[in-house]
Amino acid sequence: MRLLRDPLVQFGLLGAALLLVYALTADLYSPDSSRRIEISAAEIEFLAAQWERQWQRPPTGQELEALVEARVREEVLYREALAVGLDRNDAVVRRAMVRKMELLSQDLALLADPTDRELRAFFEERQEEYRIPPRISFSHVYFNPDRRGSSIEDAARRVLADVRAEVPPPVRAPERGDRFMLAYDYALLSPQEVQRQFGSDFAGALFELAPGWQGPVPSGYGIHLVYIGDRVESRLPKFAEVRQEVVADFNRMRADRARDALYEGLRERYEVVIDAEAPKTLF
Amino acid sequence: MLQYEYARTGLQLGLQLEREVVVNPYKFGMIGSTDSHTGLATAEEENFFGKHSGTEPSPVRYKHPMAATSNGRYESWDMASSGYAAVWATENTRQAIFDAMLRRETYATTGPRMIVRFFGGWGFTAADAANRLPANIGYKRGVPMGADLPPAPPGADVPTFLVMGLKDPLSGNLDRIQIVKGWLDGEGERREKVYDVVWSGDREIGSDGKLPPVGNTVDVANASWTNTIGAPELITVWRDPDFDPGVPAVYYARVIEIPTPRWTAYEAARFGITLPDGVPMTTQERAYTSPIWYTP
Numbered sequence: 001m002r003l004l005r006d007p008l009v010q011f012g013l014l015g016a017a018l019l020l021v022y023a024l025t026a027d028l029y030s031p032d033s034s035r036r037i038e039i040s041a042a043e044i045e046f047l048a049a050q051w052e053r054q055w056q057r058p059p060t061g062q063e064l065e066a067l068v069e070a071r072v073r074e075e076v077l078y079r080e081a082l083a084v085g086l087d088r089n090d091a092v093v094r095r096a097m098v099r100k101m102e103l104l105s106q107d108l109a110l111l112a113d114p115t116d117r118e119l120r121a122f123f124e125e126r127q128e129e130y131r132i133p134p135r136i137s138f139s140h141v142y143f144n145p146d147r148r149g150s151s152i153e154d155a156a157r158r159v160l161a162d163v164r165a166e167v168p169p170p171v172r173a174p175e176r177g178d179r180f181m182l183a184y185d186y187a188l189l190s191p192q193e194v195q196r197q198f199g200s201d202f203a204g205a206l207f208e209l210a211p212g213w214q215g216p217v218p219s220g221y222g223i224h225l226v227y228i229g230d231r232v233e234s235r236l237p238k239f240a241e242v243r244q245e246v247v248a249d250f251n252r253m254r255a256d257r258a259r260d261a262l263y264e265g266l267r268e269r270y271e272v273v274i275d276a277e278a279p280k281t282l283f
Numbered sequence: 284m285l286q287y288e289y290a291r292t293g294l295q296l297g298l299q300l301e302r303e304v305v306v307n308p309y310k311f312g313m314i315g316s317t318d319s320h321t322g323l324a325t326a327e328e329e330n331f332f333g334k335h336s337g338t339e340p341s342p343v344r345y346k347h348p349m350a351a352t353s354n355g356r357y358e359s360w361d362m363a364s365s366g367y368a369a370v371w372a373t374e375n376t377r378q379a380i381f382d383a384m385l386r387r388e389t390y391a392t393t394g395p396r397m398i399v400r401f402f403g404g405w406g407f408t409a410a411d412a413a414n415r416l417p418a419n420i421g422y423k424r425g426v427p428m429g430a431d432l433p434p435a436p437p438g439a440d441v442p443t444f445l446v447m448g449l450k451d452p453l454s455g456n457l458d459r460i461q462i463v464k465g466w467l468d469g470e471g472e473r474r475e476k477v478y479d480v481v482w483s484g485d486r487e488i489g490s491d492g493k494l495p496p497v498g499n500t501v502d503v504a505n506a507s508w509t510n511t512i513g514a515p516e517l518i519t520v521w522r523d524p525d526f527d528p529g530v531p532a533v534y535y536a537r538v539i540e541i542p543t544p545r546w547t548a549y550e551a552a553r554f555g556i557t558l559p560d561g562v563p564m565t566t567q568e569r570a571y572t573s574p575i576w577y578t579p
Contacts, residue, residue, distance in 0.1 A: 144515060144516065145515065146456075146483055146484070146513075146514035146515060146516075174415070175415070179413070179415050179518075181398055181400075181417075181449040181516055181518075182449065197452065199452035200453075220450065220452025220453060220454075220510075220515070221449070221450065221452055221516070222515050
């Protein structure tokens with residue numbers, strides 16, 4: 001059965017299946033019928049159903065007629081375009097066909113659901129990627145550099161000494177600093193969430209701090225004193241907690257590998273000649 | 284100025300049309316977007332991936348025109364990267380966000396994630412700008428960006444505006460906030476004026492009526508700048524000094540950053556290339572809000 005897992009073999013099988021379908025329906029496309037377009041009852045039903053899905057009602061007789069006429073028009077122009085070779089040397093057509101090849105190989109790779117054992121092994125190998133970030137709660141006192149000028153550090157240190165000296169220390173003291181347009185108190189934020197609101201320097205420093213009043217900590221806005229409250233440490237999740245994510249990642253890896261393996265197998269069959277001189281003249 | 288090329292002209296045209304057809308057909312809000320065709324969210328100057336696919340960062344990208352037709356040649360270096368749509372929604376749900384857009388409580392930025400508030404009312408005072416929760420006062424005693432000023436209560440004769448901006452912590456400091464007013468004069472002609480209403484540092488409006496520039500810390504060669512000028516946040520209450528209760532008017536706020544490197548500067552520094560004279564290397568990013576309308 002290992003042979004069946006080889007994307008190239010899978011691809012060959014699928015190709016054979018397509019050929020079979022083609023052989024069974026080939027009379028539609030035989031040379032005799034190349035000037036004959038048949039719109040079957042099944043196809044008309046399909047057009048009507050498609051319409052109904054979009055408009056939430058069946059088409060009227062007139063609308064259906066127009067749908068069929070559009071279908072005929074498409075077929076005529078499509079066949080004529082093929083006949084004069086418009087499918088060749090067209091960037092859009094090429095891209096669509098390349099994409100189809102890749103999707104086919106990827107769909108094949110995902111035919112079988114991954115087993116629990118495969119998923120667990122995949123997860124164990126890269127547990128760090130699923131690490132759950134730490135979270136931290138804090139309240140801050142903001143000092144505005146435009147308002148305070150060079151005395152800003154002193155002002156912050158004075159307030160820090162004051163709040164530390166109080167027994168028990170306050171858990172928030174925004175009124176001892178300047179007004180701030182964002183919030184003063186934050187509950188259990190991750191480093192990314194802190195970074196988005198206060199910038200990277202502040203986020204980096206915040207998670208290094210011990211509980212209680214700390215600072216001054218610089219941010220993109222100015223400097224802050226922070227009261228560090230609850231904290232949830234970063235941890236590695238159990239497999240069950242992230243199973244869905246693991247399935248998605250595992251499938252993406254399988255699909256990518258199948259796509260690349262197919263390409264590499266096919267590439268080997270070609271002799272590729274690249275003009276080594278050309279790139280030098282381009283810049 | 285190119286006639287009809289600016290959003291604010293559209294707002295003033297709306298006031299003119301309202302006189303003819305009773306409703307104002309140009310009562311629109313503001314959002315920013317990229318208009319890029321790359322599928323990438325690269326609205327910053329330092330990650331700008333081009334307007335069209337195929338014009339990615341490279342030593343020769345600046346030579347590639349955005350469009351060259353018989354109507355003229357439009358250089359890609361003529362465009363800075365942009366922008367974002369900001370929405371003041373009551374909660375992070377589809378419904379709340381669409382409700383906010385319907386009432387035009389939105390603003391645009393050219394890339395930075397600035398936070399901007401703009402309220403209009405008849406009784407804001409300087410003390411409101413010193414309050415710790417200015418938005419509470421804004422909603423309680425006025426209307427937000429995108430709305431109509433309510434009729435003046437007895438005793439009030441001049442509209443007041445509470446405006447504030449907070450910088451993007453990853454971007455430049457703020458230079459100034461302006462309020463752009465459009466109105467119709469006695470002949471029904473479109474008029475407009477840009478007021479500097481609050482700014483960083485201790486600059487003073489000169490005898491020419493203009494606020495001096497904030498300065499420039501951009502080191503073009505290294506595509507960097509320092510936030511040693513400008514302010515992290517600005518807030519003020521502004522009274523329209525030229526208000527005429529008899530004419531319709533429209534007001535919006537504009538928050539302007541200090542100069543920062545433009546994508547052309549990042550490109551030159553990264554690839555070690557020299558761009559032709561005349562290619563702008565710095566830009567002043569900005570946010571602009573949906574307007575507030577006054578109708579007599």
